[in-house]
Amino acid sequence: MGRASKGHASGAVALNIILVRPQLGENIGMAARAMLNCGLSQMRLVSPRDGWPNPKAQRAASGADIVLDKAKVFDSVGEAVADLERVVATTARNRELSQRILTPRRAAAEMRGWIGRGERVGILFGPERTGLTNDDMVQADTALSIPLNPQFSSLNIAQAVLLVAYEWMAGDENVPAERMSEHSTRPAAKDELQNLFDHLERALDQSGFLRNKAMRPAMVHNLRAFLQRAAMTEQEVRSFHGVIKYLAKHKHSED
């Protein structure tokens, strides 16, 4: 079992997901899959009920086998956290312990700070149904609780791992909160839009749509506002020129 190698060595982050006395192999596999989805690959297991390795875990991991293959197994929580500088314990319920309880988001921010300073961090997840004992909890610096519907909280371990790992990943500020799909052409420049507006207004003038002189300015403004809001690409502007041209050409067909 020995000492875990330093996480940074392999390019992986020094964040360890520690499943304490997990019962179902399927949950271990699903947790591995949840981790890898979020870029985490360092799993530790404390006394898995059905021994290790576990074929059911392998099956449920569906492609995340790499996480299971290098999982480290320990006999006790104490051994599993021995080489870590920081430990966070997940809990679903209130305890008689006096501990800080963080949301996954706040915990992710704190963990980023610790890991940025070179500290190794572990997150403890308790067994199905019972969760971590108080003896487990006091091995941790801090508690973490996922804020859920107070009338219905029913996450399995793999879902809890997913949410915590997701918060870890979502805190990465390199991910833009908004982007355009890669197939988009560049946004239209304002002179291209101006040409389009001119084309549309000429066509509408010829068609008689804008014949009411008093209404014309408001109608033109409304059209321009809506077309500005659409944030068209230059390709869409070109398409729309075609739409106007063809509609104007065939404008009698619907009469």
Add this chain to the structure above:
Amino acid sequence: MGRASKGHASGAVALNIILVRPQLGENIGMAARAMLNCGLSQMRLVSPRDGWPNPKAQRAASGADIVLDKAKVFDSVGEAVADLERVVATTARNRELSQRILTPRRAAAEMRGWIGRGERVGILFGPERTGLTNDDMVQADTALSIPLNPQFSSLNIAQAVLLVAYEWMAGDENVPAERMSEHSTRPAAKDELQNLFDHLERALDQSGFLRNKAMRPAMVHNLRAFLQRAAMTEQEVRSFHGVIKYLAKHKHSED
């Protein structure tokens, strides 16, 4: 099938989770459970493959039956979104469509704005494996994509619903990012801490631990800094008084 009743009427938010052509009943049930965990209960189904109701969905919902019981079933995406003002489509891949693509967090913020203005919102989730078609995607105002590990992205529908619903819930600013467990007594006041420091230093002076006059100030400062950092409760301060008292009384026992 008719028009959905306004979400606000029942105290529920006007946010609808729409599963488009879902295949496995189990995934529908797990999605319902994920929703209810995050306080969402309005589900719509478009052409579920195995018909509706589906006993497998009921079983997988384990307690979230209320969501399934009031789920609305539609024949097409168009009908399912007809009474909504805003639609967001989830996608795992890049499309040839030109759409804004938001993270779940940004999407949650935008949806809060819409719903705050009284608009009804739906989020489309595509079928297992294939996801939404482009015909489905263009029914939406905006696309949403969950940023995952580019080398391994493998979420099932229920997990995708969980992450999106969680982001919706986590954006609720009424949830404190950090709190103390409810069983904690109040934080110690500074005069209580001062009494504790005095007690400790008296005991350490008597024990000879602080006998080095030159070192004494630094040692005292270090002890105080660590005890301040521990953010003790008044109960812990009382306990620690007892610890000092008893250690001092029995201080020869370890000699």
